[in-house]
Amino acid sequence: MSILIKGGLVVTQNWKREVLKGDVLIEGNRIAAVGHAKAKPDEVVDATGCVVMPGLINCHTHVAMSLMRSVADDVPLEKFLDRTFAMDAKRTPEDVGIGATLGCLEMARTGTTTFVDMYYDEDVIAKSAEQVGLRGYLGWTVLDEKFTTQKGKPVNNCENFIRAHKDRELIKPIVGVQGVYVCSDETLMEAKELAQKEKTFCHYHLSETRFEVYEYQKQKGKRPAEHLADIGFLSKGDLAAHCVWLTINEIRELAKAGVGVAHCPTSNMKLASGGVAPLPEMLNENAGVGLGTDGCSSNNSLDMFLEMKFASLLHKAHRWDAAVLPAQKCLDMATVDAAKCIGAEKELGSIEPGKKADIVVLDSSVAPMVPTTPGNVVANLVYASPSHSIRDLIVDGKFVLRGRRIATIDEEKFLPKAQAAAEKLVQATK
Numbered sequence: 001m002s003i004l005i006k007g008g009l010v011v012t013q014n015w016k017r018e019v020l021k022g023d024v025l026i027e028g029n030r031i032a033a034v035g036h037a038k039a040k041p042d043e044v045v046d047a048t049g050c051v052v053m054p055g056l057i058n059c060h061t062h063v064a065m066s067l068m069r070s071v072a073d074d075v076p077l078e079k080f081l082d083r084t085f086a087m088d089a090k091r092t093p094e095d096v097g098i099g100a101t102l103g104c105l106e107m108a109r110t111g112t113t114t115f116v117d118m119y120y121d122e123d124v125i126a127k128s129a130e131q132v133g134l135r136g137y138l139g140w141t142v143l144d145e146k147f148t149t150q151k152g153k154p155v156n157n158c159e160n161f162i163r164a165h166k167d168r169e170l171i172k173p174i175v176g177v178q179g180v181y182v183c184s185d186e187t188l189m190e191a192k193e194l195a196q197k198e199k200t201f202c203h204y205h206l207s208e209t210r211f212e213v214y215e216y217q218k219q220k221g222k223r224p225a226e227h228l229a230d231i232g233f234l235s236k237g238d239l240a241a242h243c244v245w246l247t248i249n250e251i252r253e254l255a256k257a258g259v260g261v262a263h264c265p266t267s268n269m270k271l272a273s274g275g276v277a278p279l280p281e282m283l284n285e286n287a288g289v290g291l292g293t294d295g296c297s298s299n300n301s302l303d304m305f306l307e308m309k310f311a312s313l314l315h316k317a318h319r320w321d322a323a324v325l326p327a328q329k330c331l332d333m334a335t336v337d338a339a340k341c342i343g344a345e346k347e348l349g350s351i352e353p354g355k356k357a358d359i360v361v362l363d364s365s366v367a368p369m370v371p372t373t374p375g376n377v378v379a380n381l382v383y384a385s386p387s388h389s390i391r392d393l394i395v396d397g398k399f400v401l402r403g404r405r406i407a408t409i410d411e412e413k414f415l416p417k418a419q420a421a422a423e424k425l426v427q428a429t430k
């Protein structure tokens with residue numbers, strides 16, 4: 001199957017960050033040509049008046065929590081956690097599947113083609129991702145047994161999940177690690193060994209709140225990232241989410257070890273856990289940084305376009321420096337830089353021949369995107385309202401969204417089911 005996306009404004013995100021007017025040819029699940037393709041494809045998609053861009057990569061989420069959208073807002077963190085934990089405890093695997101499908105639909109409609117997830121029941125989430133047709137880097141959460149409702153030892157559950165989901169096209173199983181506050185050193189090292197054995201990586205929460213960091217320091221005499229460096233846990237290719245409360249030495253430890261950071265500005269701001277992640281310093285130290293939305297109960301959206309905008313605005317406001325995080329860098333953190341953070345820089349993140357065909361087509365002839373030109377398109381993608389104008393989304397050479405309709409599942413039938421499941425869950429935990 002070949003598809004020619006014809007005559008769009010292509011934001012390639014190649015190393016030259018070229019923006020060009022032209023075509024993108026897809027053959028099978030890969031991009032075959034960019035520019036002017038002379039081909040007789042099976043299908044032509046007219047992209048006149050459209051922007052063609054690489055699919056966005058969400059580096060940190062808990063997709064199944066979409067069912068818990070807006071359940072605990074404008075309350076202190078402790079109340080937020082009480083509410084979400086109470087709901088989490090009541091949820092069935094069916095709820096997890098419905099939440100994950102809902103989250104995948106939202107991502108497909110807002111330009112995300114790949115997401116990094118951390119949760120339990122990742123086998124259920126894998127099914128949702130495959131049905132909707134998104135790429136999922138799915139980490140079954142590992143933590144100490146005494147802190148979890150999981151049946152059996154979490155690290156064994158994670159191992160079983162990885163073994164059962166190897167060699168799939170859309171699913172890449174990874175090791176989720178909840179965080180140092182619920183993981184002994186032994187658990188941490190077991191997670192690391194599992195990742196190494198299975199040739200995958202660990203994804204974990206790190207230094208999200210000041211409270212968490214100082215409590216840890218009181219107990220252990222070290223800050224979390226320092227401790228992880230000391231015990232030899234930090235590994236090349238791992239991905240740490242949040243990283244709000246890091247010292248410059250901790251940033252250097254992460255960068256030296258080759259650990260990427262999933263920066264989640266909206267979640268951090270909304271939970272008011274204080275402080276702003278030292279992103280300029282991370283970039284200065286050449287740490288890899290991608291953007292993440294975090295789960296829907298703390299965001300309450302999985303829209304990566306909003307994440308790019310909030311990232312830029314947060315650091316501009318915080319540093320009194322309008323140049324501190326330009327639109328181009330925000331787009332990089334949601335595409336090429338994110339791809340590098342998950343070890344997929346050769347496959348994902350840009351529109352270049354040979355890469356996987358994960359592509360978004362937006363109608364830029366609508367009011368919120370006019371005027372769009374080669375000169376302002378990147379700024380429009382980051383600062384204007386692009387998610388409303390998304391028309392098509394292709395993952396692995398297949399349409400997930402086509403002409404604004406979900407092509408893979410019956411969305412109209414599904415959404416009332418999600419609404420009912422969410423209402424039932426709210427009732428059950430009142």
Ligand SMILES: [Zn+2]
Pocket residue numbers: 060061062205241294295
């Ligand atoms: Zn999280």
